Amino acid sequence: MPDLVLCIHRASPMTALDLSFQYLYAAPGRDAPLAGGAISLSGDRIAEVKPAVSSRGGLLAMPALADAHDHARGFHHIGFGAKDQKFELWRAALYAQPPIDPYLNAALAFGRLAQSGVGSVMHVYSSIRVDRLIDDARAITRAARDVGIRLGFVVPLRDVQTLGYGPDQELLALHDPRDQAFVKETWLYPFPSPERYMELVREVARAIEGPTVTVQLGPNSPQACSDGLLEAIGDASARENRRVTTHLLETSIQRKWADASYPGKFIRRLCDMDVISERFTGAHGVWLRPDEVAMMAERRAQIAVNLSSNYRLRSGVAPVDSYIKAGMPFSFGVDSFGFDDDDDALRELRIGHWVFSPLDTDAPLTQELLFRGWHQNGFLAVNGRNDYGRLTPGAPADILVLDYEALSYDLIENMIDPLEVVLTRASSRHVKSLYVAGREIVRDGKVTGVDLPAIEREVIAQTRRGAERARALKPVLERSQATLEEFYRAGGHTRAAR
Numbered sequence: 001m002p003d004l005v006l007c008i009h010r011a012s013p014m015t016a017l018d019l020s021f022q023y024l025y026a027a028p029g030r031d032a033p034l035a036g037g038a039i040s041l042s043g044d045r046i047a048e049v050k051p052a053v054s055s056r057g058g059l060l061a062m063p064a065l066a067d068a069h070d071h072a073r074g075f076h077h078i079g080f081g082a083k084d085q086k087f088e089l090w091r092a093a094l095y096a097q098p099p100i101d102p103y104l105n106a107a108l109a110f111g112r113l114a115q116s117g118v119g120s121v122m123h124v125y126s127s128i129r130v131d132r133l134i135d136d137a138r139a140i141t142r143a144a145r146d147v148g149i150r151l152g153f154v155v156p157l158r159d160v161q162t163l164g165y166g167p168d169q170e171l172l173a174l175h176d177p178r179d180q181a182f183v184k185e186t187w188l189y190p191f192p193s194p195e196r197y198m199e200l201v202r203e204v205a206r207a208i209e210g211p212t213v214t215v216q217l218g219p220n221s222p223q224a225c226s227d228g229l230l231e232a233i234g235d236a237s238a239r240e241n242r243r244v245t246t247h248l249l250e251t252s253i254q255r256k257w258a259d260a261s262y263p264g265k266f267i268r269r270l271c272d273m274d275v276i277s278e279r280f281t282g283a284h285g286v287w288l289r290p291d292e293v294a295m296m297a298e299r300r301a302q303i304a305v306n307l308s309s310n311y312r313l314r315s316g317v318a319p320v321d322s323y324i325k326a327g328m329p330f331s332f333g334v335d336s337f338g339f340d341d342d343d344d345a346l347r348e349l350r351i352g353h354w355v356f357s358p359l360d361t362d363a364p365l366t367q368e369l370l371f372r373g374w375h376q377n378g379f380l381a382v383n384g385r386n387d388y389g390r391l392t393p394g395a396p397a398d399i400l401v402l403d404y405e406a407l408s409y410d411l412i413e414n415m416i417d418p419l420e421v422v423l424t425r426a427s428s429r430h431v432k433s434l435y436v437a438g439r440e441i442v443r444d445g446k447v448t449g450v451d452l453p454a455i456e457r458e459v460i461a462q463t464r465r466g467a468e469r470a471r472a473l474k475p476v477l478e479r480s481q482a483t484l485e486e487f488y489r490a491g492g493h494t495r496a497a498r
């Protein structure tokens with residue numbers, strides 16, 4: 001294998017760069033690679049793509065990945081006892097998370113994602129503390145800017161069914177009498193009106209939006225929103241051309257709730273309200289039926305597939321072949337999970353390729369659709385822009401550079417397409433560099449903008465300071481989980497018609 005080389009010539013500070021690669025995949029799965037390719041950057045755009053003057057080897061380039069669904073949890077949930085299990089019970093354990101500085105927690109997650117090739121991330125923020133929303137949004141945006149990643153910040157919106165898929169008062173009454181006062185005080189905040197929520201979204205947008213940051217409407221899930229709130233969201237999305245993200249039919253329990261509450265018209269109702277439109281990204285979509293997929297495809301709405309999350313939370317496997325048959329766009333997200341609990345987007349990409357391209361379907365996931373999801377569709381979901389997916393003059397200068405020398409260390413040369421090697425082996429340890437908007441935000445596998453190991457140490461130290469409170473909460477949460485388990489086992493969610 002030839003010597004590893006990355007030639008960087010700064011023509012003028014921060015304005016122009018020339019990069020050369022052994023293999024340049026401008027649009028993987030669609031365009032053949034350029035063996036010995038070079039890219040010139042100008043500002044935040046690609047100026048030129050051309051054959052390299054001298055084709056020295058070792059590096060492989062493609063567009064940076066877009067993580068279309070994430071919660072940017074730098075401190076992993078298992079750290080405070082939220083073990084992998086059925087989603088509805090896992091969710092209750094999240095209340096044990098000790099207080100963590102929102103800047104540090106987000107920077108840690110963004111940094112890890114960048115180190116695995118992610119240049120754009122959708123951060124579905126989940127706190128229902130409306131009083132802290134603007135400050136938290138500013139801190140999270142500062143974290144994204146310091147790391148250098150593009151951010152879609154999703155404003156959390158919900159106003160019903162906080163405890164589970166049934167009326168809060170009914171679920172509260174089922175809880176252990178010892179815990180009811182605590183549960184009510186801690187988890188059942190009064191929610192703002194739909195009008196106030198829409199004002200808040202505009203306030204957040206004014207505070208943080210910019211060239212690499214967008215703000216989206218984030219109904220937590222259809223079961224957590226009143227009709228009035230969903231109508232306000234659809235209306236604001238259409239009027240302000242703002243994108244919408246929600247969790248959609250993630251679990252079998254949600255499917256049964258939806259069928260009981262809105263028989264035969266669950267998705268149609270969301271379409272009629274303009275919640276589902278070409279501006280829409282639904283996360284998961286595991287339990288969508290073909291007729292519902294067809295409705296979403298007709299509106300050019302998309303689903304963000306979250307494979308590791310769906311395995312770990314026992315939710316199932318998304319029917320991607322039905323998405324492909326209907327021509328519905330789809331993207332991919334890490335969802336703060338990852339197969340090894342490490343937020344590795346490249347491993348997520350590879351395993352998705354295996355799972356969704358079986359031979360016994362007539363609509364397998366092709367390489368073209370796989371990368372269209374991680375590039376073009378994901379970038380649209382996060383940034384609301386349609387100008388991404390191919391490294392070409394004028395396109396955003398978001399480039400993932402892999403250490404092909406390390407990936408191919410034992411291969412007989414010219415026996416295999418380098419992209420197959422990526423799809424067999426690539427993970428974050430092969431990320432050499434990541435450029436986002438023309439800036440090198442990962443160099444030699446390390447984040448350049450922040451001291452990530454120091455941030456991780458501080459996050460762990462903060463959570464240790466909250467350890468006593470977390471341990472005190474453990475029995476309360478376990479009793480709450482037992483209550484929820486019994487509620488769902490007895491079909492409480494199927495009596496939830498509103």
Ligand SMILES: [Zn+2]
Pocket residue numbers: 069070071124247283335
């Ligand atoms: Zn999620």
